[in-house]
Amino acid sequence: MHDAGKVIIGLAIFVLLITFPIWFTLASGKAGHRPELELPKNETQCVESKEYMKAWHMDLLNDWRDAAVRDGKRMYVAEDGKKYVMSLSLTCLKCHTNKAKFCDECHNYVGVVPYCWDCHVDPKGD
Amino acid sequence: MLEKALEGSRRYWIWIGFLLAIIGAGVIAYLLQMRDGLAVTG
Amino acid sequence: MDESRRNFLKCSTVGVAGLGLAVPVATAIGKALTTETLPGHLSAKRWALVVDIAKCQSPDVQHACVEACHQIHNVPNIEDKHHEVKWIWKQTYTEAFPDQVHEYTEDRLKDAPVLVLCNHCERPPCVRVCPTQATFKRADGIVMMDMHRCIGCRYCIAACPYGARSFNWKDPVPHIKNVHANFPTRCKGVVEKCNLCAERLAQGLAPACVEAANRVAGPDAMVFGDLGQPDSNVARALRTRHTIRRKPSLGTAPHVFYVV
Structure with missing residues (x-):
C-alpha cells in the first residue's frame, strides 16, 4: 500500500466534485432561498382556485392550447362560470404582468424549462 | 498505456496535430449548428 | 366541462x-x-377564397396584402432566399399555373404577378404526410398547423405542390421588425404556412389579405366566404365568373380560386 497517499488525495477530490451542488449552494448563500412570486396587485382571483392553479396550471394550459388550436374554441368557461379568452400572452400575462418574477421564479427554482416563451410573446418584451 | 501515446517523432506529432485540428473543426461546426440551427448546412 | x-x-x-x-x-x-367560441366568430361549412388576378396585379395591392399578413403573423423578413419564410407572396402566372400556359398564352397573363398562398386543399397532401398530425384540416376546410406538435421533419414541404410551406432554418425572431404581441412567433426548426387567418375569423374578422386587397384595389379584388352556402358571395362569384385553380390535375382540390 505504498500509494495510499495518492489514493486518499484522489478520493478527496472525487468527494469534493460529487458534492459540488451541496457546497456550492451553501457557499453562495442561497441555501435558504425559496421562490418568491410577485402576485397581481389588482386581482385576487385567478381563472381557477389557487390550489388548482398551483398544482395543475400546466395541464390547464395544455388543454387551453388544444382547445384553441385544434378545436377553434378560444373561450374558457371557468368553474365559477366566468369566461376567459384562452391566451397566454393576453389573458395570463394581463394580470401576471412580470413573467420573470412569476413564471420564471418557480421554473428556475425547480429547473424546468417550458418552451412556451420560445414562441409566445411577452407583451412587455422579453 | 497512455505514456506510449505521449512520445513519438516529429512526424508523429504533426500527424496528431492534424487530426486534432480536424476534430476541432468538427466540434466548432457542431456548436455552430447547435446555436444557429439547420441554416448552417441548409 | x-x-x-x-x-x-x-x-x-x-x-x-x-x-x-x-x-x-x-x-x-x-x-x-x-x-366556447368567441362571441361574433365567423364559421362556415367550407371556407373559400376567390382572387381576381387582374385587380390584384398592381405592386401596391400585392405589397399591401403581403405586408398586412406578414405583419400580424410575425412572419420574419429574411433576405436570403434559402432561408426565406412566406405565407403569401407573388409568382408569375406562368410559375403559378404551369399547366395553364402554352407558347401562345396572352401577353397580359404570361408574366403577370399573381398573389399565391396556401390553397387550403380539400385533399391536402401535407396533412397526409405529417407524421405527428401537426398539420390538420379543420371541419371548415382550413388547413392549419399546430406549432406545438411540429417536429420539423419537412415531409409537408416535400408534399405540398404549391411551395406554400416554409421551414424556419434559423431563429426567426431577430428578423421580425415589430413583434406583434397578439400572435406567437415561431422558433427554429418548425414549418409554417398561411392559416387563413383562423385567429381573425375567431374574432369575427375577415383574413388580413382580403381586407388589404379590398381596401387598396377596391371591392371584390378578393372574395372570401362560405362555399357551403349557395347564396354566399364566394359561391356566387364562382357561379358567375370563370375561375381556375392551381395545378388541378394533381387532385388536391384547392379552395383558393383565381379569376383570370
Whole structure:
C-alpha cells in the first residue's frame, strides 16, 4: 500500500466534485432561498382556485392550447362560470404582468424549462 | 498505456496535430449548428 | 366541462388529500373543459377564397396584402432566399399555373404577378404526410398547423405542390421588425404556412389579405366566404365568373380560386 497517499488525495477530490451542488449552494448563500412570486396587485382571483392553479396550471394550459388550436374554441368557461379568452400572452400575462418574477421564479427554482416563451410573446418584451 | 501515446517523432506529432485540428473543426461546426440551427448546412 | 372534472375541481379545493386521490382520475379523463367560441366568430361549412388576378396585379395591392399578413403573423423578413419564410407572396402566372400556359398564352397573363398562398386543399397532401398530425384540416376546410406538435421533419414541404410551406432554418425572431404581441412567433426548426387567418375569423374578422386587397384595389379584388352556402358571395362569384385553380390535375382540390 505504498500509494495510499495518492489514493486518499484522489478520493478527496472525487468527494469534493460529487458534492459540488451541496457546497456550492451553501457557499453562495442561497441555501435558504425559496421562490418568491410577485402576485397581481389588482386581482385576487385567478381563472381557477389557487390550489388548482398551483398544482395543475400546466395541464390547464395544455388543454387551453388544444382547445384553441385544434378545436377553434378560444373561450374558457371557468368553474365559477366566468369566461376567459384562452391566451397566454393576453389573458395570463394581463394580470401576471412580470413573467420573470412569476413564471420564471418557480421554473428556475425547480429547473424546468417550458418552451412556451420560445414562441409566445411577452407583451412587455422579453 | 497512455505514456506510449505521449512520445513519438516529429512526424508523429504533426500527424496528431492534424487530426486534432480536424476534430476541432468538427466540434466548432457542431456548436455552430447547435446555436444557429439547420441554416448552417441548409 | 364534464362532471368528473367539476367534481375534481371541487375536491381540489377541499385539500391536499382530495388532490392526491382525484388527480389521477382527472388526468386520465383528459380533455374535459368547458370551452366556447368567441362571441361574433365567423364559421362556415367550407371556407373559400376567390382572387381576381387582374385587380390584384398592381405592386401596391400585392405589397399591401403581403405586408398586412406578414405583419400580424410575425412572419420574419429574411433576405436570403434559402432561408426565406412566406405565407403569401407573388409568382408569375406562368410559375403559378404551369399547366395553364402554352407558347401562345396572352401577353397580359404570361408574366403577370399573381398573389399565391396556401390553397387550403380539400385533399391536402401535407396533412397526409405529417407524421405527428401537426398539420390538420379543420371541419371548415382550413388547413392549419399546430406549432406545438411540429417536429420539423419537412415531409409537408416535400408534399405540398404549391411551395406554400416554409421551414424556419434559423431563429426567426431577430428578423421580425415589430413583434406583434397578439400572435406567437415561431422558433427554429418548425414549418409554417398561411392559416387563413383562423385567429381573425375567431374574432369575427375577415383574413388580413382580403381586407388589404379590398381596401387598396377596391371591392371584390378578393372574395372570401362560405362555399357551403349557395347564396354566399364566394359561391356566387364562382357561379358567375370563370375561375381556375392551381395545378388541378394533381387532385388536391384547392379552395383558393383565381379569376383570370
